[in-house]
Amino acid sequence: QVQLVESGGGLVQAGGSLRLSCAASGRTSSNYAMAWFRQAPGKERALVAAIKWSSGRTYYADSVKGRITISRDNAKNTLYLQMNSLKPEDTAVYYCAATLYCSGSGCYDFNVYAYWGQGTQVTVSS
Numbered sequence: 001q002v003q004l005v006e007s008g009g010g011l012v013q014a015g016g017s018l019r020l021s022c023a024a025s026g027r028t029s030s031n032y033a034m035a036w037f038r039q040a041p042g043k044e045r046a047l048v049a050a051i052k053w054s055s056g057r058t059y060y061a062d063s064v065k066g067r068i069t070i071s072r073d074n075a076k077n078t079l080y081l082q083m084n085s086l087k088p089e090d091t092a093v094y095y096c097a098a099t100l101y102c103s104g105s106g107c108y109d110f111n112v113y114a115y116w117g118q119g120t121q122v123t124v125s126s
Helices: 104-108
Strands: 002-007 010-013 018-026 033-039 046-052 058-060 068-073 078-083 092-099 120-125
Touching: 002 092, 018 033, 018 092, 018 120, 033 068, 033 078, 046 068, 046 078, 046 104, 058 068
Parallel strands: 010 120
Antiparallel strands: 002 018, 018 078, 033 046, 033 092, 046 058, 068 078, 092 120
């Protein structure tokens, strides 16, 4: 089992920044990966960014490239999402997720992720 606890959401004006954190505990594997997904009202849950824990390889949704950075701290077992130049369309509930295995384009698929945090609200005002 993997337990995930998110923090760092909130209300920010357009153009501002936020950093989300996700503390992880429990079982991992050599192909362990973590990700941030988001879900806006009336929309499907979609990948924001993912990272392979051992290699640090990252995957990003096209809509956030250049504005959002995913990173991890191996010593603290913590995942981060640094969000800059935020837009109102970034408003959503953000979920931390983990999988014991993903590869290539499979890392974009939320069905691959078996472990989820409780979600944290991010609201960007215009």
